[in-house]
Amino acid sequence: MTLNDRKMMILQAIVKDYIESAEPVGSRSLSKKYNLGISPATIRNEMADLEELGFIKQPHTSAGRVPSDKGYRLYVDQLMEIKRTADKTRIHLKTELLRQYNELEQMLQYTSKLLSEFTNYTSIVLAPQVKKSRLKEIKLARIDEENMLAVFVTNTGLIQNPIFRVPPELSSDELEKIANFLNQKFVGMPLEEIENRLAGTLKEELERFHSAVHSVMPELFHALEQMSDMGLYLSGTTNIFNFPEFSDLSKARDFLTLLEEKQVISQLITDPGGGQLKISIGSENSIQKAHECSIVTASYHMDNQTVGWLSVIGPTRMDYAHVIDVLDQMSRLMNQALKDKY
Amino acid sequence: MTLNDRKMMILQAIVKDYIESAEPVGSRSLSKKYNLGISPATIRNEMADLEELGFIKQPHTSAGRVPSDKGYRLYVDQLMEIKRTADKTRIHLKTELLRQYNELEQMLQYTSKLLSEFTNYTSIVLAPQVKKSRLKEIKLARIDEENMLAVFVTNTGLIQNPIFRVPPELSSDELEKIANFLNQKFVGMPLEEIENRLAGTLKEELERFHSAVHSVMPELFHALEQMSDMGLYLSGTTNIFNFPEFSDLSKARDFLTLLEEKQVISQLITDPGGGQLKISIGSENSIQKAHECSIVTASYHMDNQTVGWLSVIGPTRMDYAHVIDVLDQMSRLMNQALKDKY
DNA sequence: GTTAGCACTCTATTAAGGTGAGTGCTAATT
DNA sequence: AATTAGCACTCACCTTAATAGAGTGCTAAC
Numbered sequence: 001m002t003l004n005d006r007k008m009m010i011l012q013a014i015v016k017d018y019i020e021s022a023e024p025v026g027s028r029s030l031s032k033k034y035n036l037g038i039s040p041a042t043i044r045n046e047m048a049d050l051e052e053l054g055f056i057k058q059p060h061t062s063a064g065r066v067p068s069d070k071g072y073r074l075y076v077d078q079l080m081e082i083k084r085t086a087d088k089t090r091i092h093l094k095t096e097l098l099r100q101y102n103e104l105e106q107m108l109q110y111t112s113k114l115l116s117e118f119t120n121y122t123s124i125v126l127a128p129q130v131k132k133s134r135l136k137e138i139k140l141a142r143i144d145e146e147n148m149l150a151v152f153v154t155n156t157g158l159i160q161n162p163i164f165r166v167p168p169e170l171s172s173d174e175l176e177k178i179a180n181f182l183n184q185k186f187v188g189m190p191l192e193e194i195e196n197r198l199a200g201t202l203k204e205e206l207e208r209f210h211s212a213v214h215s216v217m218p219e220l221f222h223a224l225e226q227m228s229d230m231g232l233y234l235s236g237t238t239n240i241f242n243f244p245e246f247s248d249l250s251k252a253r254d255f256l257t258l259l260e261e262k263q264v265i266s267q268l269i270t271d272p273g274g275g276q277l278k279i280s281i282g283s284e285n286s287i288q289k290a291h292e293c294s295i296v297t298a299s300y301h302m303d304n305q306t307v308g309w310l311s312v313i314g315p316t317r318m319d320y321a322h323v324i325d326v327l328d329q330m331s332r333l334m335n336q337a338l339k340d341k342y
Numbered sequence: 343m344t345l346n347d348r349k350m351m352i353l354q355a356i357v358k359d360y361i362e363s364a365e366p367v368g369s370r371s372l373s374k375k376y377n378l379g380i381s382p383a384t385i386r387n388e389m390a391d392l393e394e395l396g397f398i399k400q401p402h403t404s405a406g407r408v409p410s411d412k413g414y415r416l417y418v419d420q421l422m423e424i425k426r427t428a429d430k431t432r433i434h435l436k437t438e439l440l441r442q443y444n445e446l447e448q449m450l451q452y453t454s455k456l457l458s459e460f461t462n463y464t465s466i467v468l469a470p471q472v473k474k475s476r477l478k479e480i481k482l483a484r485i486d487e488e489n490m491l492a493v494f495v496t497n498t499g500l501i502q503n504p505i506f507r508v509p510p511e512l513s514s515d516e517l518e519k520i521a522n523f524l525n526q527k528f529v530g531m532p533l534e535e536i537e538n539r540l541a542g543t544l545k546e547e548l549e550r551f552h553s554a555v556h557s558v559m560p561e562l563f564h565a566l567e568q569m570s571d572m573g574l575y576l577s578g579t580t581n582i583f584n585f586p587e588f589s590d591l592s593k594a595r596d597f598l599t600l601l602e603e604k605q606v607i608s609q610l611i612t613d614p615g616g617g618q619l620k621i622s623i624g625s626e627n628s629i630q631k632a633h634e635c636s637i638v639t640a641s642y643h644m645d646n647q648t649v650g651w652l653s654v655i656g657p658t659r660m661d662y663a664h665v666i667d668v669l670d671q672m673s674r675l676m677n678q679a680l681k682d683k684y
Numbered sequence: 685g686t687t688a689g690c691a692c693t694c695t696a697t698t699a700a701g702g703t704g705a706g707t708g709c710t711a712a713t714t
Numbered sequence: 715a716a717t718t719a720g721c722a723c724t725c726a727c728c729t730t731a732a733t734a735g736a737g738t739g740c741t742a743a744c
Contacts, residue, residue: 024736024737026737026738027734027736027737027738028736028737029736038686038687039686039687039688039690040687040688040737041687041689042685042686042687042736042740044738045685045686045739047738048738048739058737058738059550059694059695060693060694061655061693061694061737061738061739061740062692062695062736062737063692063694063736063737063738064737064738065738070647124700138485139491141481141483149481149493149495151491151493151712153491159491163444203500237598237602238595238598238602241591241595247591249589249591249594252591252594253580253583255579257580258578260579260580302695304692366705366706368705368706368707369706369707369708371704371705372705380717380718381717381718382706382718383717383718383719383720383721384716384717384718386707386708387708387716387717388705389707390707390708400706400707401720401726402724402725402726403706403707403708403723403724403726404705404707404723404725404726405705405706405707405725405726406705406706406707530725685744686741686743686744687715687743687744688741688742688744689727689740689741689742689743690715690738690739690740690741691738691739691740691741692737692738693737693738693739694734694735694736695735695736695737696722696733696734696735696736696739697732697733697734697735698731698732698733698734699730699731699732699733700729700730700731700732701728701729701730701731702717702727702728702729703726703727703728704725704726704727704728705724705725705726705727705740706722706723706724706725706728707723707724707725708722708724709720709721709722709723710720710721711719711720711721712717712718712719712720713715713716713717713718713719714717
């Protein structure tokens with residue numbers, strides 16, 4: 001079922017043209033605009049074949065053709081020329097600013113803003129998944145008579161510092177002892193494993209180690225659980241209004257509502273598949289509500305491990321080549337910035 | 343220029359009806375629906391007067407009347423009956439959950455969500471203004487050979503913990519000394535004042551105190567500056583699609599774009615005026631872009647000081663009575679929860 | 685295998701006519 | 715003097731019809 005060169009050429013032209021114009025592409029204008037060296041009639045014949053094979057479709061009988069999800073897929077896999085056109089210098093310059101953020105959070109927020117700015121779509125940045133990151137250090141310290149501060153530092157630069165009450169009889173020295181013990185046991189371990197162990201047999205061992213520890217444990221455990229909330233940074237949500245496919249109010253609404261459901265969004269982005277870069281087109285998305293969108297996702301790394309994702313979401317009629325280019329550059333630059341920092 | 347009772351009654355009926363129906367209100371339907379005891383013709387005469395005085399207006403010649411911003415203002419100030427209808431038990435129950443959040447951030451996020459849920463408008467919660475909160479404690483601690491952690495705790499429960507590099511020759515003991523010194527100097531002081539002092543003469547004193555301190559100062563200073571970003575939690579942004587006044591795509595777009603500009607939003611909300619509760623109707627808003635919206639804002643407190651705001655934004659045709667009721671309840675409950683916690 | 689020609693299809697746009705809610709004004713009524 | 719009934723008038727909105735235009739599929743010629 002491989003297509004001959006001419007069909008490929010025609011499909012490529014249709015997709016390109018439609019990505020640019022958002023109007024169904026007719027045989028006549030195609031032949032004129034792209035100098036394919038064949039007449040509209042011939043193109044019509046080929047189009048009929050392409051339609052039968054499911055790569056393009058007609059909005060209605062007397063309209064031009066529009067790429068189907070399958071058509072975009074073929075385009076992305078085989079026809080697209082990744083143009084390194086996105087202004088490299090500009091991206092590079094702006095990304096330099098990443099280094100000036102001390103807080104990972106702000107850095108991610110800024111990354112997201114840049115992504116939407118460079119692509120004109122909506123961007124999503126997923127912060128490092130807490131549960132998978134490894135403990136670097138636990139600190140416990142009294143703040144005053146009633147409260148203590150726990151600081152969890154992970155290898156992904158994530159810091160969590162819940163405050164909670166402790167009985168006054170627990171001294172600073174004792175807290176330090178407990179912290180030492182916990183560090184000895186847990187440093188280097190993924191948080192989710194720590195959570196499991198805390199719930200399991202280790203609990204007893206800890207309570208044997210220090211009698212006062214049982215008053216701190218539930219709070220620590222709770223704090224760990226709370227860390228599961230994964231940060232998600234959106235930017236350019238209103239860019240959707242630039243695209244005619246969302247000029248229907250209910251379409252725009254559905255899209256924006258989708259974006260509000262952080263749980264769903266993060267599932268879409270972390271869906272397995274793909275390597276360094278993942279492209280999910282229309283109905284390929286695992287969630288029904290995202291069937292009118294395409295999502296391009298790049299991962300970013302720390303310690304040679306994937307810890308989070310940069311993502312661009314927009315209409316299936318997306319300028320894939322450009323988005324891929326930008327995402328590729330941004331993720332590289334971000335990896336570098338993270339490496340320098342942590 | 344005070345209106346007679348009948349005019350008041352008619353204006354009240356018009357506003358009520360329009361808030362409910364979003365349709366221009368005609369004299370005939372008004373007379374029927376509200377049993378005012380006067381004929382449509384009389385109402386028409388009164389309406390003509392009310393229009394001349396600027397309390398109502400006509401979308402076009404042969405349409406009913408719609409309240410103007412001035413009309414809403416009169417309604418809010420004198421005619422509105424605050425109905426304690428919002429289900430008190432329901433709000434109370436759900437708000438109970440506020441207590442279970444350790445992190446202020448999550449608590450505010452949840453508050454925002456509840457607000458939009460109870461009102462069906464968009465809600466905005468402004469986190470305590472960092473610069474105005476007072477320092478409760480500074481902690482400095484080494485994390486490893488290269489990095490240290492600074493923890494700022496404020497009276498508003500806000501914690502900031504920037505990590506930065508320090509020269510290895512600075513020992514833990516020395517860090518502790520510095521921290522002690524800083525605490526002694528700054529505890530109880532608003533952050534903005536600390537910032538100023540750090541930039542001023544105190545800088546020299548600090549550097550006299552400990553020779554190594556100059557290597558930490560710029561970073562600490564930078565960290566303080568970064569704390570200025572005020573947290574802003576939005577919820578229910580897509581509720582705007584429920585209102586016919588925003589069924590025009592460009593209107594909806596403008597509204598959502600406005601919400602994306604956090605700087606502008608926080609200005610709108612913190613604009614002075616009003617006491618415990620502030621209502622800003624349409625053109626009363628200081629920002630041109632918000633002239634089609636009304637904003638109702640309640641403040642919340644810590645240590646008997648206003649530290650942040652709860653806000654609801656929606657069309658000028660807003661159910662003010664209900665929103666005020668909900669905001670009032672929520673802010674009380676929140677104040678209580680904060681008091682218990684900090 | 686390719687292309688010109690042609691009838692046909694379907695959407696989008698515009699114009700025209702009809703409907704109904706609501707008004708302002710005048711004259712009659714209370 | 716205030717209120718109300720009556721009536722002509724206005725204007726948005728809806729429906730219908732007519733028209734233009736882009737594009738197709740099919741057939742026959744090249």
